[in-house]
Amino acid sequence: MAPPRSAAEADIEDERAALIERHGAEDLDTTTGSAYLAALPAERFAALAYRRPHERPYIQPRGGFPTAAKQRALTEAFDAAGADFIPLTVDSHTRHNDYATAAALLAASRAERRDLLNGYPLVSHGVRTTRELFAGIARPVSLRHGTPDARLLAEIALAAGITEIEGGGLSYSLPYSRGFPVERALVHWQYVDRLCASIGPAGAPVHRESFGPLTATLVPPVITVVVQLCELLLAAEQGVTSFAVSFGQTGSFEQDLATAALLRSSATQLLSRFGFNGTRVQLVYHQWMGAFPAKPALAWQLIAVSAAISRLVGADKVVVKTPDEAVGIPSIEHNVAAVEAVRYVLDMFPDSRGVTNEVAEQERELLASEVSTVMEHILAYPAATFLASVHQAVREGVIDVPFAPHEQNAGRLIAARGPGRRIRILDPGSVPISPGDLDRERRLRGSGGGEPVPLWESLLNDIRILS
Amino acid sequence: MSGRWQAGRGPDPAPCGPVLLVDIGSTIIKLCRYDGAGLGAVRRVPRQPGRSPGEQVGALVDEVRLRTDPAAVRVCSSANGGLRVGVLGLTRRHSVAAAARAAVAAGANVCYARVFDDPAADLVAPVDLLVLTGGVDGADLRHLRARLAAVPLASYPHQVLVWSGAYESDVLAGLPVDHVVPNVLDAQLRTARHGLTGLIHQLYVGDLVDRKGLRALAGTVTGPIWPTPAVVGLAAEGLARNLAALPAAAPFVVVDIGGATTDVLYCAELAVDLSNRIVPAESIVRRVFTDLGVASSLPRLRQRLADEPGLVDLATAVAPEHPRALYHQLVDRAELSPATSFLACLFLAVRQLAGSPGQPDALPLARRDGQPQLDARRIASIVITGGAWRTAPEPAIRRVINAACGVPDARWGLHLDRRYQLWAYGLLEVPTYATAGGQAESG
Numbered sequence: 001m002a003p004p005r006s007a008a009e010a011d012i013e014d015e016r017a018a019l020i021e022r023h024g025a026e027d028l029d030t031t032t033g034s035a036y037l038a039a040l041p042a043e044r045f046a047a048l049a050y051r052r053p054h055e056r057p058y059i060q061p062r063g064g065f066p067t068a069a070k071q072r073a074l075t076e077a078f079d080a081a082g083a084d085f086i087p088l089t090v091d092s093h094t095r096h097n098d099y100a101t102a103a104a105l106l107a108a109s110r111a112e113r114r115d116l117l118n119g120y121p122l123v124s125h126g127v128r129t130t131r132e133l134f135a136g137i138a139r140p141v142s143l144r145h146g147t148p149d150a151r152l153l154a155e156i157a158l159a160a161g162i163t164e165i166e167g168g169g170l171s172y173s174l175p176y177s178r179g180f181p182v183e184r185a186l187v188h189w190q191y192v193d194r195l196c197a198s199i200g201p202a203g204a205p206v207h208r209e210s211f212g213p214l215t216a217t218l219v220p221p222v223i224t225v226v227v228q229l230c231e232l233l234l235a236a237e238q239g240v241t242s243f244a245v246s247f248g249q250t251g252s253f254e255q256d257l258a259t260a261a262l263l264r265s266s267a268t269q270l271l272s273r274f275g276f277n278g279t280r281v282q283l284v285y286h287q288w289m290g291a292f293p294a295k296p297a298l299a300w301q302l303i304a305v306s307a308a309i310s311r312l313v314g315a316d317k318v319v320v321k322t323p324d325e326a327v328g329i330p331s332i333e334h335n336v337a338a339v340e341a342v343r344y345v346l347d348m349f350p351d352s353r354g355v356t357n358e359v360a361e362q363e364r365e366l367l368a369s370e371v372s373t374v375m376e377h378i379l380a381y382p383a384a385t386f387l388a389s390v391h392q393a394v395r396e397g398v399i400d401v402p403f404a405p406h407e408q409n410a411g412r413l414i415a416a417r418g419p420g421r422r423i424r425i426l427d428p429g430s431v432p433i434s435p436g437d438l439d440r441e442r443r444l445r446g447s448g449g450g451e452p453v454p455l456w457e458s459l460l461n462d463i464r465i466l467s
Numbered sequence: 468m469s470g471r472w473q474a475g476r477g478p479d480p481a482p483c484g485p486v487l488l489v490d491i492g493s494t495i496i497k498l499c500r501y502d503g504a505g506l507g508a509v510r511r512v513p514r515q516p517g518r519s520p521g522e523q524v525g526a527l528v529d530e531v532r533l534r535t536d537p538a539a540v541r542v543c544s545s546a547n548g549g550l551r552v553g554v555l556g557l558t559r560r561h562s563v564a565a566a567a568r569a570a571v572a573a574g575a576n577v578c579y580a581r582v583f584d585d586p587a588a589d590l591v592a593p594v595d596l597l598v599l600t601g602g603v604d605g606a607d608l609r610h611l612r613a614r615l616a617a618v619p620l621a622s623y624p625h626q627v628l629v630w631s632g633a634y635e636s637d638v639l640a641g642l643p644v645d646h647v648v649p650n651v652l653d654a655q656l657r658t659a660r661h662g663l664t665g666l667i668h669q670l671y672v673g674d675l676v677d678r679k680g681l682r683a684l685a686g687t688v689t690g691p692i693w694p695t696p697a698v699v700g701l702a703a704e705g706l707a708r709n710l711a712a713l714p715a716a717a718p719f720v721v722v723d724i725g726g727a728t729t730d731v732l733y734c735a736e737l738a739v740d741l742s743n744r745i746v747p748a749e750s751i752v753r754r755v756f757t758d759l760g761v762a763s764s765l766p767r768l769r770q771r772l773a774d775e776p777g778l779v780d781l782a783t784a785v786a787p788e789h790p791r792a793l794y795h796q797l798v799d800r801a802e803l804s805p806a807t808s809f810l811a812c813l814f815l816a817v818r819q820l821a822g823s824p825g826q827p828d829a830l831p832l833a834r835r836d837g838q839p840q841l842d843a844r845r846i847a848s849i850v851i852t853g854g855a856w857r858t859a860p861e862p863a864i865r866r867v868i869n870a871a872c873g874v875p876d877a878r879w880g881l882h883l884d885r886r887y888q889l890w891a892y893g894l895l896e897v898p899t900y901a902t903a904g905g906q907a908e909s910g
Contacts, residue, residue, distance in 0.1 A: 391776070
């Protein structure tokens with residue numbers, strides 16, 4: 001006899017049942033995922049991989065093709081190249097819940113023998129086909145997408161044996177959507193978090209990962225860290241016990257060191273403060289997510305340096321780029337080559353944790369003060385739930401992601417690069433940066449010397465800084 | 468309750484003899500008998516489709532008169548929020564404030580209250596009545612003339628233009644004024660509202676009578692029909708004078724949720740930019756939400772919910788054990804239970820007044836920088852009236868108000884008008900001038 005359901009469990013179980021019934025796939029019901037995950041080998045669980053000692057960051061490529069045959073070929077190639085995590089990157093139509101268009105373009109891709117989707121249409125392929133992609137693969141699979149409403153996607157992914165779900169109500173709405181209401185995205189990601197928390201077998205939880213790079217364009221570290229901490233707390237509230245915070249290469253080595261250190265320490269402190277002591281936190285580093293150099297030779301240098309930094313900041317996983325980044329969707333060959341190159345670089349830095357310097361320490365101190373002010377502001381909202389507080393923070397511009405396309409994003413914070421290519425806040429908009437910290441930001445930016453440059457030109461130069 | 472009412476008589480004392488009190492709502496007709504000492508139980512009769520309210524009420528009154536002693540009859544009726552009024556005047560603290568109060572007292576919905584010098588807003592809501600006011604009779608009016616001449620009337624769309632300021636024959640030269648009433652300010656800058664209140668009331672009731680087919684009540688009603696919002700406003704003024712039916716401490720908020728509208732009346736000192744209440748009896752601010760109601764406005768309520776941010780708070784407050792299910796109901800425009808409809812109206816109205824930024828630019832007594840209009844931290848009591856609250860549990864009402872105000876440490880008392888009598892107390896308070904032209908009351 002099943003144990004009696006709590007009201008909260010009933011609240012989401014009824015929603016699950018309705019969602020799955022509406023989808024109408026024969027191979028999916030509310031028990032499919034838990035049953036399949038219970039029988040999955042331990043090496044397929046991301047959370048268990050993270051628990052194993054790992055001297056270097058795990059390597060996580062990206063990759064998605066429309067047809068199952070090509071996706072299987074990519075998966076086998078990654079496996080052979082030694083990628084530690086296998087990706088499943090979802091196409092844009094599926095990300096926006098337009099399953100009908102995704103299905104039509106999948107059919108056209110097959111008929112015309114060319115890729116008409118920029119990723120794998122997971123909902124169109126369904127559970128059974130997707131399971132086959134990973135048959136015989138003894139590595140965790142990570143779902144990479146960008147979906148504000150990922151409830152059905154997560155259901156199918158988990159039922160297909162995917163044990164790591166990337167995203168969150170903020171990180172997959174503000175940078176990825178223009179009009180999807182943020183509150184609704186947060187509510188839908190609450191579903192995903194609770195599903196991930198409850199569906200895995202005992203001792204092998206489904207792993208959640210946030211997406212820290214956001215728009216990857218002049219995002220000051222304080223915004224990155226605050227978004228990560230909010231999504232961590234939102235997930236922990238729902239029972240998630242294995243979670244990765246992440247960030248993208250900032251362009252400044254010192255800010256990367258500071259961001260990594262602060263993400264780890266703040267995450268631990270917050271979890272402890274709110275009693276989520278059972279939640280383990282990992283750190284993921286994204287190679288440069290901004291405008292990439294089109295020349296392959298430069299792109300390879302950037303990938304190599306990014307790989308080195310991921311090692312030096314002590315990341316648990318690095319998400320790799322390919323030399324095709326500036327051009328389009330990477331080929332299988334270049335994807336494999338990137339995995340091999342990153343692995344080659346990572347192995348050059350044995351036992352290299354604990355790197356820091358005076359500038360990095362100053363950056364960390366400033367960042368810690370900024371993050372503390374903003375987080376305390378959000379936590380002080382008199383809302384009934386933390387989700388409502390986070391939503392209010394977005395509405396009031398307390399969380400403000402530069403260059404985010406979302407119409408609910410305030411877009412008032414302005415940042416630019418200062419000495420050392422470090423990202424400095426010029427105008428915080430409504431982000432509650434203290435006067436003292438803002439003064440430090442401005443002093444650290446300095447006058448820039450030379451001729452004054454219009455702000456738009458400065459921003460454009462900053463955006464193209466590594467391209 | 469009746470004892471408190473009897474104990475304190477306001478300037479317009481309640482009638483001595485029996486009175487039958489009738490409120491014609493959008494879905495329900497309510498009748499209550501006052502026997503000279505206290506109020507009886509409120510009888511609720513659903514409106515009959517296809518029959519004019521006037522006919523139905525006439526029949527109900529006849530029925531009551533057959534069973535009991537002849538009584539005077541006082542009637543009030545709602546009209547989807549009342550006339551929309553805009554006020555433009557010379558000084559914010561004097562003429563504009565006085566005219567806004569006079570309009571509120573007549574049951575009107577004051578959409579904006581501005582001074583002549585305010586920069587023209589980009590988009591000003593059209594109103595039924597635009598009231599111009601300013602100056603003191605007998606004083607030098609050069610300044611007033613100059614300001615009036617510069618008013619961009621085309622920027623304030625309206626149906627009827629009213630002058631309620633200082634009068635000299637040339638003051639209004641060139642202005643297409645439809646009605647001139649006595650100045651809302653006397654020579655000592657005190658509010659003299661009856662001229663303007665009376666006009667708005669006449670226009671309002673005329674509109675009401677025509678739209679609701681209440682002419683059949685002529686000869687039955689003692690005095691004119693009175694707008695329900697104004698009646699509730701009178702009851703609120705009684706509360707403010709500590710005379711009325713409920714032991715609700717000031718400063719208070721009264722929320723009256725009906726089938727078509729939600730009315731919120733609150734003590735003016737709660738407004739964030741008006742900390743000193745000079746004349747307590749004339750300091751009730753009213754806001755009406757014509758899209759928040761539990762019956763005829765239900766489609767608009769559901770539409771609004773689908774578009775409204777921040778409903779997680781509402782869902783959590785209404786259904787703490789299954790907020791997700793309710794949240795999806797709200798945003799998907801699903802059918803709502805009567806209790807949820809009521810709580811949603813309550814949440815949206817209170818939040819718009821007390822809890823969230825982004826208010827329209829030109830609301831009376833509102834700050835122009837988008838801050839809340841009403842300081843929820845200073846509320847001492849919240850009174851809930853109207854028929855809709857009865858299906859909602861009291862703990863849920865408290866949670867919803869807390870969520871809407873966003874001030875968890877506020878210490879306000881909740882008073883539920885359990886016998887649904889606040890309107891009746893207000894109708895007993897109808898000023899004598901309002902009944903003077905009608906049939907004499909018995910007793």
